[in-house]
Each structure stands twice: as structure tokens, then as C-alpha cells.
Amino acid sequence: MSRSYGQYCGLARALDVVGDRWNLLIVRQLLIAPARYRELHDGLPGMATNLLADRLRDLEAAGVVERRLAEEGNAVVYALTPWGAGLREPIEGLVRWSTPLMVSGPGGDRFQAGWLVVALRALLTGKPGTRRSSTVGIEVDGQLFQLRATRSGIEVSPRDGRDLDAVVRADAAIVLGLAAGALALDDARALVEIEGDEAVVRAVFAARDPQLTGR
The missing domain is CATH 1.10.10.10 (Winged helix-like DNA-binding domain superfamily/Winged helix DNA-binding domain)
Incomplete structure (x- = not known):
């Protein structure tokens, strides 16, 4: 030390x-x-x-x-x-603080999809929950993890085998942009592949969608 x-x-x-x-x-x-x-x-x-x-x-x-x-x-x-x-709380605070540093994408930096488990939890924690419980898979670079949305909020975790209501496939920068509210799903729709119930995906990201929050 x-x-x-x-x-x-x-x-x-x-x-x-x-x-x-x-x-x-x-x-x-x-x-x-x-x-x-x-x-x-x-x-x-x-x-x-x-x-x-x-x-x-x-x-x-x-x-x-x-x-x-x-x-x-x-x-x-x-x-x-x-x-x-x-240390989760201060680390998640740093993740949220880093949003302006992430908008340019990874460039030549290394990236692992698993890191999104911490990043998305930081960006989505404390946001309003959804009217009905749902589980959305997020697939980035072939790796799948999940967002679990309930009335109390949104949880992010490695894949645990439960049924998925929808799967979202996109590049990491797009997923982070949606979670941070820097991107609206409609604006990024051509860059996002959604399999399953699109309404569930919209509900998960609605609280961070700048067109829906007025931010």
C-alpha cells in the first residue's frame, strides 16, 4: 500500500x-x-x-x-x-459523473460488456419503476445480461436464467447513452435491435428518455 x-x-x-x-x-x-x-x-x-x-x-x-x-x-x-x-455508492457516483467523458465512444480503449452491469445500475438506480415487472436482456458484443424492472426501481445483474420479455442488442455507447438520458430511443432506433416486447424496453428507458422527461 x-x-x-x-x-x-x-x-x-x-x-x-x-x-x-x-x-x-x-x-x-x-x-x-x-x-x-x-x-x-x-x-x-x-x-x-x-x-x-x-x-x-x-x-x-x-x-x-x-x-x-x-x-x-x-x-x-x-x-x-x-x-x-x-464503495458501490461512491463508484456509482463517479460513473454518473463520467457521462460527458463517455459520449465519444470507446475509441481505442479496451472494453468488456460485463462492465455495463455496474455502469447501467449507476445510471438507472433511483429512477422511477415500471407499472408491471419485466426483465429485459441487454446484449452487447455477444454477452447477455439483464435489467429487472419493478415498481420499486430497476436492478441490473448478470444473466440468471429467468425468462426475458425482450432483448436489446446495440453497441455499448448506444446502451450507455439510453441509460444516461443522452439519447432518446426513437432517435437511436435504427441502431438498436429489439427482440420481443418493445413496449417493455420503452418503459425501462422512459425515465431517462430526454424526450419523455423534458430534459
């Missing part, structure tokens, strides 16, 4: 723990789901394996990450502790 800032300030002390390069991206991966070491490394392209081991050791020592047995089999997975899971 890097040297302490030596400041009696909540932000400084938080950065003492998670401010090192890669630490918050490790947390991002574990917000998606607990992961084995290899799975975790695969979700962090560009990170050296020895550096990941060092960062995990530091995060374990700080009480942010823990090792536990996987639900199936005897494999060891890394997971966030309850205290570590409290």
Missing part, C-alpha cells in the same frame, strides 16, 4: 486504502460478482498478474476484500466484505 497522505480527512483516509492505481477497478469487478483470481484478472485487461496479487493483499489487509469458498465446489473466490461493498 502507498504511503499515507497523513491527513485527518475522510477523503484522504479513504484514498489511503483505495486510491492506488487499479484498486477501484478491482472493486468494480467484485461489485459485478465474486470472482476467482483468474476471472478477476481477465476482467482487468492491462493489469500485471503480480500487481493484482499485491493489490488484493493490500485490500484484504485493509478489510475491503475477503476470500471465501465458492457456492459450488471448493474453489476460492474473492469478494467484497460488507464494508467494502459500501
